[in-house]
Amino acid sequence: MPKQRMEAFTDAIFAIIITVMVLELHAPASGKFSALWSLRHTFAIYLASFLILAVYWNNHHHLFQIVRSIDGVVLWANTIFILFISLFPFATAWVGDNHVDSVAPEMLFGTVMLLMDAMFLVLVRTLIHADGENPEIRKLVGKGYNKPYISMIGNLAAIFLALIWPPLTVIVDTLLLLLWVLPERRIERHVTNGQ
Amino acid sequence: MPKQRMEAFTDAIFAIIITVMVLELHAPASGKFSALWSLRHTFAIYLASFLILAVYWNNHHHLFQIVRSIDGVVLWANTIFILFISLFPFATAWVGDNHVDSVAPEMLFGTVMLLMDAMFLVLVRTLIHADGENPEIRKLVGKGYNKPYISMIGNLAAIFLALIWPPLTVIVDTLLLLLWVLPERRIERHVTNGQ
Amino acid sequence: MPKQRMEAFTDAIFAIIITVMVLELHAPASGKFSALWSLRHTFAIYLASFLILAVYWNNHHHLFQIVRSIDGVVLWANTIFILFISLFPFATAWVGDNHVDSVAPEMLFGTVMLLMDAMFLVLVRTLIHADGENPEIRKLVGKGYNKPYISMIGNLAAIFLALIWPPLTVIVDTLLLLLWVLPERRIERHVTNGQ
Amino acid sequence: MPKQRMEAFTDAIFAIIITVMVLELHAPASGKFSALWSLRHTFAIYLASFLILAVYWNNHHHLFQIVRSIDGVVLWANTIFILFISLFPFATAWVGDNHVDSVAPEMLFGTVMLLMDAMFLVLVRTLIHADGENPEIRKLVGKGYNKPYISMIGNLAAIFLALIWPPLTVIVDTLLLLLWVLPERRIERHVTNGQ
Structure with a gap:
């Protein structure tokens, strides 16, 4: 089945x-700089959320560069990922509602991040199954593709770190993203050369 | 007429x-787990709605895999389906507003599901008409394609079951979805082989 | 310049x-049928708006079937159309806010419809200019393509009919849509044959 | 890496x-023309914002006409641009909230415009880097492509002009857009000829 749709x-x-998240950025209450300044936390959270989602989109994009065809299982794995x-x-909204230092919002945030990572890995596995003879998939996200595991272990730890000091979850999760920021250098080099 | 657009x-x-439905998920009122727990119904409804729509999208996607070309009638059938x-x-919002056990919201929910199924069937019929010589369409959604009829009879029953015990509508409709969850295995097998 | 993007x-x-318009459909206030019934006007307006926009989308879709290439002028004409x-x-929201029989909302509604039609015509003209040697464009939306003019004259009349009895604007504009519902039969027949 | 996705x-x-911005246009409070008239500022701002974003989209569209392939750096530059x-x-919402003559909102508006222009330039540079042997890119947005610099200098000036008379920022920024309204005539002429 083609992958485009x-x-x-x-x-x-x-x-x-x-983009929905930008709707949460309401205009400051007055026309003063201080009114803008008082929105700095909301702003920081918007920025972080935008970048985190961009990282995931980037990785999804890179991954599908090497995909040739998909099947119904991939379709469902992708749906759950979405x-x-x-x-x-x-x-993010819960953490951002002045709950950066509350245990429950941080643990939920960590759990959602863990689920996203886990499902990305499942998606990769279903792609290998759907297009097993694709040498690029085997080579680039087959054996030795440990990044998702490392990220998931880190995410799991981050969830429980909230019990020590809640903001640790967000901090560790953000640091873990660095693993993904350069999304699949291997894939990119490969795709660029192969074109 | 090409189908892509x-x-x-x-x-x-x-x-x-x-995605619009996720906007209804507002951050819990406080930073406690209990505040999250009190949103469990809203959450369950979001999850169910997401999956139901995903099932329909999946089926639409599978159906159009075998379509080669469309006409103005297909365009309008698709518009009404949308x-x-x-x-x-x-x-869903009406049922979810603490009306799981009210007759009217459940019957509306059942009616919308019935309309969706009926229109999907109409869409299939217009496709057969638009591209009648397409052997795949004839074979895969032509004679012997009884699923939509079974689903519609079930939906119709589900609407009136609300008169006995309202939640039955949602329960039966969800069970009926299982018919569609493995969307057109026949289509998928066909498309995969043919590629 | 290719037209796809x-x-x-x-x-x-x-x-x-x-889809944004469906956000205006809020769940009824109670779980009774009467609560649903009291939303019937909002519902009717949603239905009408959906169909009107679908008609325009359909016509845009049909028009671009025969377009081979565009230029910067087309891009801007399309932007203003959007x-x-x-x-x-x-x-629509203004008319729908219990103002079906107020002069101002009806005249605004008629004016927006007139602008949409006028801009669609401008778009057609820019397409003829951009791809003047395209025989299909010349033949199908060139000379003898009077529909937009008839529609615009009707729209213009509809605006002033509001001064006699406000609901006339919406009624006449809806009737005029019938002109467009079968979007360019000529185009469709042509495209189907030519494929 | 292909550019389509x-x-x-x-x-x-x-x-x-x-489109999100149109959600801010709420129906007038009453059914009178005066109620519509009282929304004229909101309307003017909607119109201006729509056109400004359309200009940027047009320029992005034109720029990518000549792009053959992208890499991960382009992807990120584009993400930050977005x-x-x-x-x-x-x-815009802040300026529009009756703050056309307040210094802070105007300076923020000017700053966002400056960031948009700066990032567009960075995007152009990453494209030159990603596809350096593309003669069209070199020729059309390489040396001698001074428009972004002129625009940025104007934007920078506009930010500080707010200190003299706040509305100057919006006025100057709007005038500067004229530079971009005819998006890359050079590109268009080139693409049209080359096709």
């Missing part, structure tokens, strides 16, 4: 989720 | 409708 | 505008 | 941001 659907949902992505603004 | 338009609308899909969040 | 952009905006389309939910 | 993602986000674009409705 699933990609387009995923892109549309990512685009909407990223479902977890769609919970991200909710988790 | 109609597919893209449909995808965009599905993406928006699915119209009914767009009523889904409204019906 | 402009089409995709237009589709996305149509999809959003159509701008007027984006005002449609606003005009 | 990044273009589609960008288009979706532009479409959403442009991030700044997404701040535009926020800045």
